[in-house]
Structures are given as structure tokens and as C-alpha cells.
Amino acid sequence: MGVLLLIFIVNISLGSVYIPLKQLFLAFVDGEVEKESWKSIALNYRLPKAITAIIVGSGLSISGLLMQTLFRNPLAGPYVLGISSGASLGVAILILGASLFGATAAGFAFSSWGHAIAASLGAFLVLSAVMLAAIKVRNTMSILIIGLMFGSLTASVISVLAYFSSANQLQQYLFWSFGSLGNLSWNEILVLLIIFVIGMTFVIFIIKPLNSLLLGENYAKSMGVNVKRTRNLTLIATSLLTGVITAFSGPIAFIGLAVPHLTKLLFSTSNHKVLVPAVAISGAIIMLICDSIAQLPTSEYTLPINAITSLFGAPIIIWLLIRKRKLNY
Amino acid sequence: MDLKDQHIIKTSNLSIGYTSKKNVNTIAANLNIELDKGKLVCLLGKNGIGKSTLLRTLTKVQPALSGEIFINNTNLKTLNSVELAKSLSLVLTEHLPESNLSVYELVALGRQPYTNWVGNLSETDLKFIDNAFEQTNTKHLINAKYYELSDGQLQKVLIARALAQNTDIIILDEPTAHLDIHHTIETFALLKKLAKDFHKTIIVSTHEVNLALQLADILWLMTPSNFMADTTENLIENDRLDQLFESDLISFNKTLKQYTLSNSY
Numbered sequence: 001m002g003v004l005l006l007i008f009i010v011n012i013s014l015g016s017v018y019i020p021l022k023q024l025f026l027a028f029v030d031g032e033v034e035k036e037s038w039k040s041i042a043l044n045y046r047l048p049k050a051i052t053a054i055i056v057g058s059g060l061s062i063s064g065l066l067m068q069t070l071f072r073n074p075l076a077g078p079y080v081l082g083i084s085s086g087a088s089l090g091v092a093i094l095i096l097g098a099s100l101f102g103a104t105a106a107g108f109a110f111s112s113w114g115h116a117i118a119a120s121l122g123a124f125l126v127l128s129a130v131m132l133a134a135i136k137v138r139n140t141m142s143i144l145i146i147g148l149m150f151g152s153l154t155a156s157v158i159s160v161l162a163y164f165s166s167a168n169q170l171q172q173y174l175f176w177s178f179g180s181l182g183n184l185s186w187n188e189i190l191v192l193l194i195i196f197v198i199g200m201t202f203v204i205f206i207i208k209p210l211n212s213l214l215l216g217e218n219y220a221k222s223m224g225v226n227v228k229r230t231r232n233l234t235l236i237a238t239s240l241l242t243g244v245i246t247a248f249s250g251p252i253a254f255i256g257l258a259v260p261h262l263t264k265l266l267f268s269t270s271n272h273k274v275l276v277p278a279v280a281i282s283g284a285i286i287m288l289i290c291d292s293i294a295q296l297p298t299s300e301y302t303l304p305i306n307a308i309t310s311l312f313g314a315p316i317i318i319w320l321l322i323r324k325r326k327l328n329y
Numbered sequence: 330m331d332l333k334d335q336h337i338i339k340t341s342n343l344s345i346g347y348t349s350k351k352n353v354n355t356i357a358a359n360l361n362i363e364l365d366k367g368k369l370v371c372l373l374g375k376n377g378i379g380k381s382t383l384l385r386t387l388t389k390v391q392p393a394l395s396g397e398i399f400i401n402n403t404n405l406k407t408l409n410s411v412e413l414a415k416s417l418s419l420v421l422t423e424h425l426p427e428s429n430l431s432v433y434e435l436v437a438l439g440r441q442p443y444t445n446w447v448g449n450l451s452e453t454d455l456k457f458i459d460n461a462f463e464q465t466n467t468k469h470l471i472n473a474k475y476y477e478l479s480d481g482q483l484q485k486v487l488i489a490r491a492l493a494q495n496t497d498i499i500i501l502d503e504p505t506a507h508l509d510i511h512h513t514i515e516t517f518a519l520l521k522k523l524a525k526d527f528h529k530t531i532i533v534s535t536h537e538v539n540l541a542l543q544l545a546d547i548l549w550l551m552t553p554s555n556f557m558a559d560t561t562e563n564l565i566e567n568d569r570l571d572q573l574f575e576s577d578l579i580s581f582n583k584t585l586k587q588y589t590l591s592n593s594y
Contacts, residue, residue, distance in 0.1 A: 072426040208448035212441050214428045218421055222388065223441040223494065224414030270429035273447065 004054075004281055007288040011053065012046045014295040045182065048189055050288065052181045055189075055196050056249050057259070057287025058280035059241040062203055064256030065263075065279045069210050069272070070234050071134055073143055074320070077257030078242040081130050081147035082154065083123050084253075087246035088177060089154040090122025091115055095173045096158075096165040116191055120243025126150050127239055131231070179250030179306040181291055188248055195244040200280075202237035206230055207272045214270055253306055254313020255290075259283045261320055286312070336399070337497055337530045338364040338387065343396035345379065345386045355394060356382050357556050364547065364558075366497065367528035369521055371541035373573060374551030380534040383551070384500055387532075389413060401497065414442035418491035420484075420501040425475065432478070432486050433471040436461055439493030461492035464527065465519060481512030488519065492529075499523070501533045513537060517544050538573070539587050561586075 013021055019038045060078055067076040067083075078084050094114060133146045162170055184192070209230040212220040217227050245252070263279045264270065290308040343360040346353065356379035364370065374380050385391045387398060389405055398405040400416050408416075418439070430438075439461065440454040450458070462468045465485045470478065478486060484504055491499045501520070505513040517537070521544050523529045532549075535541055541548065548564055550557040552572050557564065564570055570581040574588070582589045 074427065205446065208441065208444070208446060211448060212438055214426065214430055215435070215438060216421075216423060216426050218390070218423065219419065219425075219438075221390070221410065222414060222417075222419040223438065224411035225441065226410060264429060268429060269431075269434075271434055 004285050004288075007285050007292070008050055008054070011050045011288045011292045011295075012042065014292050044186075048184050048186060049182045049291070051189055052184050052192065052249060053287045053291045054284040055192055056181060056245050056252060057255060057283035057285070059196055059199065059245045059283070060252060060256040061259035061263075061279045061283025061286075062200070062276065063238045063242045064258075065260040065272075065275060066203065066206075066210070066234050066238050067256075068260055069213055070131075070231065071143055072213075072216070074261070075144055075257065075317075076147075077254075077260075078123075078238070078246075079251065079253045079255075080144060080257055082126050082149075082151035083130075083238065083242045084246050084251040085151040085154040086122040086124070086126025087119035087243050088122070088251050089126070089157060090118035090120070090243070091176060091247060092158045092161050092173055093122075094118040095176070096161040096169050113191060115247040116195060116244045119247035120195075120239050122154075123243035123246065124235065124239035126154065127235055127242075131235060176250050178304050179252050181249055181287075181305055182302075184248055192244055192248050195240055199237045199240035199244075202233050202240070203276060206233050206237070207276055210234075210272045211270075250306070253310050254317065255283060255287060255309050258313040258316040259286055261316065262286075335365055336363045337366045337401055338362060339399040339402075340387075341397050341399075343386070343398060344394040345382050346394050347382075347391075348394065353394065357551065358394075360396070360556050362549075362558055364530065366530050367524055368530055368546040369524040369544060370530070370532045370547045370549055371545035372532060372534040372549040372551065373536075373538055373541060375574060378551045378553065380551060381502060383549075384502055384532070384534055388417060388419060388500055411442050414494065414496075416496050417498045417500065418494035418496040420487045420491050420499065420504055422503050422506055427476070430475050431471070432467070432473050432475055433458075435475050435486060436471075436490045436493050439490040439495075442494065457495050458493050461489040464492055464523065465489040480507045481509075481515065484508065484512070484516055485519065488516075488523075492523070497528075498530045498532070501531070503534055503536070505535060505537060514540065520544075542570075542586055542588075 009021075013019070019042065023038055063083070064077040067078065067081060068074055070076075071081075130143070130147050130150060134143050137143060137146065162173070165173075209220065209225045209227075212223050212225045213227070213230065220227055220230075242256070259282050260275070260279050263275060263282045266282075267274055267278055269275065290312060291305060294303040294305050294308050340360050340362045343362070344355055344358040345360070346355040346357070348354070360383075372380050372383065382391070386393050389408075400408065400413070405413070437450060437454070437458050440450060440457065441448065443454060444450060462471060465488055467482070467485050467489055470482060470486060475483060475486065488499075488501075488504070505516050508516065517540050520531050520533060524531050524546065533541075542561055545561055547558060548561055550564065550569060550573050552575075555572065557569050559567075559569070565583060565586060568583075570588075573581075578591055579588055580591045581587075
């Protein structure tokens with residue numbers, strides 16, 4: 001928690017405009033700040049962005065943890081299994097297909113709730129499809145390839161949609177798909193936060209059955225666990241978390257896959273009572289670090305967040321695969 | 330007390346098998362089992378005869394084709410999954426999925442039917458877990474990760490998990506399939522002790538016929554035409570054991586009370 005707080009402060013202090021720490025602090029406690037613009041930057045840009053980073057980091061990481069346990073697959077994660085692509089499809093249909101649905105839909109399309117709902121539905125659709133496939137195919141690698149295929153499928157649907165949409169809509173969608181933690185209004189953060197809390201509430205209720213699933217479905221059943229209900233709750237929680245996060249910050253790679261592994265390595269446990277809070281906090285910390293790196297202190301430019309998370313995540317996955325014999329989930 | 334009250338497991342006209350879209354594949358029909366508490370039961374039969382199907386039906390993993398099963402005089406159909414988990418625990422042959430579980434955590438999972446919604450362990454839970462380690466002689470393993478164990482140790486730990494679940498009945502599906510003869514005998518000796526000293530009703534499907542003949546209180550024999558359940562002595566007396574393997578190569582030697590290679594071999 002202390003680390004989280006520290007990174008949070010570091011993150012807020014970084015940006016294209018240099019603001020002394022003392023002035024930042026004054027801005028938050030409603031004190032006199034030397035420049036009015038500093039206060040506005042701190043309150044309306046940096047603080048929302050840091051909060052978004054925390055929610056995005058924990059939410060995606062928890063989604064990854066849930067999927068790794070549910071699919072008994074150490075390489076599962078919202079991005080790898082095509083769940084993020086599903087969410088993208090939802091948003092793409094909303095933005096790019098808005099003209100097809102007429103003016104009322106168009107108004108809805110640009111509201112934050114519209115994005116959130118469309119993305120969650122898209123995520124749920126792909127996740128259910130992958131889940132159905134996973135019930136039939138037990139093989140770890142096959143499930144990953146199936147997830148990959150769903151990702152490609154949604155990508156092709158999106159490109160067809162893109163082909164028929166206007167330049168304006170296309171640009172709007174493209175910007176969204178780059179991924180970004182900034183640009184969220186306080187209202188949007190509220191929507192994000194509400195759905196995040198709902199999703200996490202589901203998670204708290206499946207901690208116990210998830211632990212018994214570590215022994216496999218048959219043992220879980222023999223210990224009185226309702227496996228079907230657990231699976232459904234996990235699906236809902238993951239779709240909500242991944243969906244709403246992707247809706248607001250774009251598809252963000254590797255966090256959901258890499259953070260649970262780092263946490264498991266660090267804590268050397270599979271107990272979800274430890275893992276759920278630990279993964280949530282580590283996810284928040286790592287996302288804040290990635291975002292801080294993206295700021296490149298005092299530079300004029302902000303790097304796309306996806307570039308940083310991939311830079312951090314991809315090597316971890318490669319390293320994990322190379323020492324796969326020891327890979328646990 | 331009514332006589333039937335003494336049976337921990339009772340089936341009436343039970344038929345087991347599989348139903349697909351149009352076909353009903355009956356594996357065994359009209360099973361009328363009456364099993365007393367505290368017995369070690371060995372389920373014998375050749376590969377593919379339906380031992381697992383019987384165990385899966387008794388544990389409600391798959392439905393019976395017809396007939397009734399009573400656990401402690403309660404119809405299996407009316408038991409919900411948590412109630413069932415409090416009267417019946419399993420040790421399966423399947424490999425555990427990869428995880429970082431420690432031996433202690435694995436055995437503690439046996440308390441799941443009793444713990445609250447987050448799975449906090451109470452004083453009672455801790456006591457049962459402790460007893461389970463005690464009874465299986467595995468206390469020295471508690472800090473190890475389960476994947477560090479040998480097959481023999483893992484089998485004992487899985488039995489400890491079933492014991493922690495504190496059920497009258499423990500069902501094991503070929504628990505010694507991967508074990509050498511030393512650990513096989515050790516496992517069976519442990520099961521015998523649990524039945525005798527702790528009044529557990531233990532049902533084991535196994536191919537260790539000669540060990541089963543020496544240790545089991547009751548044998549369940551599955552043959553293509555027949556299901557027989559009786560004490561070892563009675564089955565020997567009535568020449569039932571010859572029917573288990575319809576082969577010229579192996580026969581039952583009544584004086585040795587063992588299966589031996591046939592003279593014709």
C-alpha cells in the first residue's frame with residue numbers, strides 16, 4: 001500500500017508541465033497556488049489520469065487472474081483470449097456503426113454509458129464463446145489459439161465496419177484504439193468506478209470457490225462447489241471489468257497476463273484470499289509506473305500507454321514461456 | 330432401530346450407464362447394495378467393466394438410469410451439493426492442475442463445505458486438518474508445495490484432504506495406479522486403519538486383486554453379467570472369484586486365496 005501511495009504521488013508529479021511538489025500539494029488541499037493553470041492541470045488532468053491508471057491496472061490484472069484459474073491456463077488473460085478484442089468490437093459497432101442505427105443511437109453512442117455497455121457486451125460475447133470452446137477442448141495451447149482466432153475474427157469485422165464508415169468516425173475509433181489513460185472527465189471516471197466496484201464485488205464472492213477450483217472441477221464439485229455458478233460469476237465479473245476498462249482506456253495489452261504471474265512469483269501462493277488483493281494492488285502500481293514512464297518527465301510528448309505495457313509485458317511472457325516447466329497459475 | 334438404519338449406503342434396483350440422444354447404454358442393472366458403516370470395500374473388475382461408472386453414480390457425478398441410492402438413509406437425489414460433500418469425499422486419479430498450493434493449503438481445502446463464504450478456518454476446522462495430518466502421518470510435509478511430493482506422498486496427502494472433509498464415506502478411484510508395491514501396500518494399510526480405527530466407510534476401485542483379497546472387509550465384483558457384493562470369505566466359499574477374469578491365463582487358487590497363473594500357461 002505504501003508503495004502504491006508513493007508511486008501515486010510520483011505519477012501525479014510527472015507531466016509535460018513541471019509543477020513543484022509543494023505547489024501540487026497546495027492544489028489538492030485548495031490552497032493558494034502560484035499559477036492558476038497548475039491547479040487546473042493537477043485537478044482536472046493528472047489526478048483523474050492517476051485514478052484511471054489505478055482502476056485500469058487492478059481491473060485488468062484481476063481479470064487475468066480469474067481467467068488463469070478458470071481456464072486452468074497460465075497464459076490466459078483478457079488480451080490474449082480475445083476479450084479485449086470483443087470489447088473493441090462492441091465499441092467499434094457503436095462508433096462506426098452509429099450511422100446505421102440513426103440519430104438516437106448516435107447520441108447514445110457518444111455517451112460514456114453507451115461505450116461501457118457496448119464494450120462489456122462485446123467482452124461477454126467473446127468470453128462466452130471462448131468458454132464454450134474451452135469446455136470442449138481441454139488442451140492449454142488449443143484454448144490460446146482459439147482465443148487468438150476470436151481476436152482475428154473481431155479484428156476482421158472491425159475492418160469491414162471501418163471500410164464503410166466516414167473518416168470522422170474512423171478517426172474517433174482509431175484514437176480510442178491507441179489506448180489512453182487521460183482524457184477522462186470526472187463523470188466518466190464515476191461510471192468506470194461504479195462498474196469496477198460492481199465487478200470487484202462479484203470477485204470477492206468467488207474467492208472461496210476459485211480456491212477449490214485449483215484442484216480441478218471434479219474435486220471442486222465433490223467439496224460442494226457449484227461450478228456452473230462460479231463459472232458464470234467469473235464470466236460476468238471479467239466481462240464487466242475488461243469491458244468497462246477497455247471502453248474508456250482502449251485495449252491495453254499484457255497487464256492482465258503479466259501482473260498475476262509477477263504477483264504469484266512474489267508471494268509464492270495460489271490462495272486467492274491473498275492473490276486477489278495482492279494482484280489488485282500490484283496491477284495498480286505497475287500501471288502507474290507504466291504511465292509515469294509514458295510521461296518521460298518534463299518531455300513534451302506522452303508515449304502511447306500500450307507501447308509501454310507491451311514493452312514491459314512481452315518480455316515477461318517470453319521469459320515465462322521459456323521456463324514453462326515451472327509455470328504455475 | 331429399524332434394520333435398514335444401519336446401512337450407510339443402500340441402493341434399490343439401481344441401474345447405471347449412459348444415455349446418449351437415442352440410445353441407453355446400461356452397464357449394470359438391478360444393483361441392490363447394502364453396505365454397513367466402517368467397512369473397507371474393494372471394487373474389482375477388469376478394465377472397462379464400469380467400475381468408474383458405478384463410483385460416479387454413487388457420488389452423484391452422473392445420474393442413475395433408474396433406481397434409488399440412499400446415503401445414511403437419505404435419498405441421494407434430495408441431498409444438495411454441500412450436504413453431499415459433508416457425507417462423502419473423493420480421492421481421484423486425475424492429475425491436479427498446476428498451482429502453487431502448499432500441502433497444508435491443499436488439505437485445508439477439504440474444509441470448504443464447512444467454512445464461511447470467504448473460507449476462513451475456525452478452531453474446529455484447524456483441529457480436523459491437524460487430525461487428518463496425524464492420521465495419515467504426513468505432518469512433516471505441510472510446508473512443501475504439493476508438486477514437490479513423490480507419488481506416494483501425494484496420495485497420502487490427497488487422502489488427508491478427504492479426511493479433513495470429515496465424511497463418513499471416502500471413495501477412491503484407483504489410488505495406487507501410479508505407485509510401486511511398497512507405497513501400494515502402505516496406502517492400503519492406511520485405508521484399512523481408517524476403516525477399522527476411525528469407522529470410515531471406504532470404497533476403493535483397484536486392480537490390486539491379491540491385496541484386496543487380504544485386506545478388504547467386503548468385495549464388490551463386477552463381471553459382464555453380474556454384480557456381486559459379499560465378504561471375501563463368502564465369495565471364496567461360493568467360488569465366485571473364478572468369474573472375475575474369464576481367462577485361461579489366470580485362475581483363483583482357493584487354498585492360497587490368491588489369483589495365480591493357470592497351469593495351462
